[in-house]
Amino acid sequence: MSSDPRTAILDAAGEIFVRYGFKKASVEDIARKAGVGKGSIYLHFESKEALFEACARKGHAEALADLKEMVRSRPTPTEQLRAYIHYCIRPQCWSPTGQRIELATLVEIGEQAKQLIPGMVVEETDILTAVLEKGIAAGEFSVAEPRQVARGLVELMYCVGIESTTREPEAQRQRALEACFEVWLQGLSVARSPKG
Amino acid sequence: MSSDPRTAILDAAGEIFVRYGFKKASVEDIARKAGVGKGSIYLHFESKEALFEACARKGHAEALADLKEMVRSRPTPTEQLRAYIHYCIRPQCWSPTGQRIELATLVEIGEQAKQLIPGMVVEETDILTAVLEKGIAAGEFSVAEPRQVARGLVELMYCVGIESTTREPEAQRQRALEACFEVWLQGLSVARSPKG
Amino acid sequence: MSSDPRTAILDAAGEIFVRYGFKKASVEDIARKAGVGKGSIYLHFESKEALFEACARKGHAEALADLKEMVRSRPTPTEQLRAYIHYCIRPQCWSPTGQRIELATLVEIGEQAKQLIPGMVVEETDILTAVLEKGIAAGEFSVAEPRQVARGLVELMYCVGIESTTREPEAQRQRALEACFEVWLQGLSVARSPKG
């Protein structure tokens, strides 16, 4: 796909890891999908685990950049959060590009790669906390503990990402999650006229 | 623990699968923890995958029974939902009893066991939909698509369960999720006087 | 060959290691020769290196027992030494039984197994030193530093053992070594008319 073998390997590994998880993903499969020889992978990555870690870092970096862009381009805090949620929920996010595998298969890998998670969570939490606080300042939200809530949302999005790798993308499921998070967005709003 | 070998194996398998995931969990470890010979496992279960499936079914059945009990014993729909959420979030739920492994490690296993999920989701969704509808009928909730929202919540709880197996139980994380879901519960409430 | 698999593996490993050296010897070859499955080897030995070490210990133990028996059964110190030398030189010693592989392929293996050598050398040196000292006491030998000489002989025999594994057993070579060591035995003899 890419003429740069390192990138080709990284892309292929993202897909395979997301689809099969760490243990079941075989280096041979990754090599085949990347269109390189099995040994070539070891020219670019120390080990299978190092390759996974690189995938995770890359996925996280991309997700973070996207998040920043979304915050920048949406008019209101509510829209910013909705964009983030939909971004994380939508199935395309996970499969083909391999974005956000970060956690997807951490289920199985060693302690080393798990160390990455807390840092990733903090980075996204910081951004979302700022969004919430801006919404509070603007009188749009009423939230007692914005940092806690932001972190909770990040954790949920990570969870969703994990499970999304385990199942076929399914329209029903996505719609259900969207409906559920609309309720959550409602819960943020400060003033609400009686629904009626 | 149990003198019934089948139960002992099932219990042991639950713990090991939850801790290590499907591929990394070895039949030998399960046998050792169950206090039986490795070969004995195959007297009771067709294969490792069948054993996993049995664990998943058992975990689901237990979770479902607990859910029904919670609905029965809590006074209001809001309390019923909060109980369900806290039940799913609290770390004890996952580790020692092995409950709710259902999805925990489905990340890696074959198509066969994945087939279980939709049915499980439907069962929990049915119950929660009833709770929501009761809340709507009582004028406590205002939700446009209760079934969608219920299903979304179930999906989220499954996701949370998965990730809970991948990380150390951490008080911070749990509190963040609780705060996040309080917002969600707020979002359900129908009548809201203008705040202030 | 043997119905005890551990012994069969040990015997097979001895032959293969002696013939091919540590690295070139493959676990699969050893398994095939032993008539067991590849995996069975790991039931009895931690790793390839551990298997090698076990071979080395076994070979050394057998060689030591034989040495003691030779010392016991030969009438004079000279005969005892000659028996030891011939024993070490004769080609049968090395190939089929796998005796004395101890050092044969230590050429290539890790530090761990090399640690075994000094102890082995000391054990044989002790015995041969006693033989030399008995010869001196009996007025049969005249040797200034019996322990040094004994150790030197042991070292030589180890060397011979190594090379013996690298070449076809060859009658010529054996005879040459015998002739050479007859000179050495001569050199031990005490009575020598004043040189001129």
Next chain:
Amino acid sequence: MSSDPRTAILDAAGEIFVRYGFKKASVEDIARKAGVGKGSIYLHFESKEALFEACARKGHAEALADLKEMVRSRPTPTEQLRAYIHYCIRPQCWSPTGQRIELATLVEIGEQAKQLIPGMVVEETDILTAVLEKGIAAGEFSVAEPRQVARGLVELMYCVGIESTTREPEAQRQRALEACFEVWLQGLSVARSPKG
């Protein structure tokens, strides 16, 4: 070291082969030590085995030249033999220059390179036989089969060389071998009262 790449490769290969043995020595290590690209080795040598063979030939040629020089420069046959023995025993002989790797790692390599040994043995044997015969003619030695004895000594020296590569140079060991060979030199001496 040398600006001639072929020589640089040969020198580097000598050191690496001696230190690690044939299989464990990697072409990449040799290339790095020689300061050339990995592929360049194949411009000068057909294969790893051919490179090893060239090393062996070179080592043997150097050892043979040294032997001739020693014979030329020492006054008596006894001194000539002692010089040869000490030359072969001394640890410097083996490590840095890579001399006499000839056999050092033949343990592991294929039949092709093993074919070199007999010729090498014959060449050294010829020289040492001449030394012994000169000693006999001079009334200094009494040896029944000088050629056999000479060959035996050569074989021993090869063996010593092999094992020297496997162990740390150790003063104790060297002294023991020296003491042992002094006994052997004694055994060559002509005048000896009749045994008995």
Next chain:
DNA sequence: AATGAATGAGGATTCATTCAT
């Protein structure tokens, strides 16, 4: 029913060799 020794397919990793530049 219960065992655990035995199996062998499968997977990560290494490295001699090739070849496009």
Next chain:
DNA sequence: TATGAATGAATCCTCATTCAT
């Protein structure tokens, strides 16, 4: 001539599954 990225065969080891006892 020189390079080093790329290859894939070869190897050690793991582990689900079988089967003789």
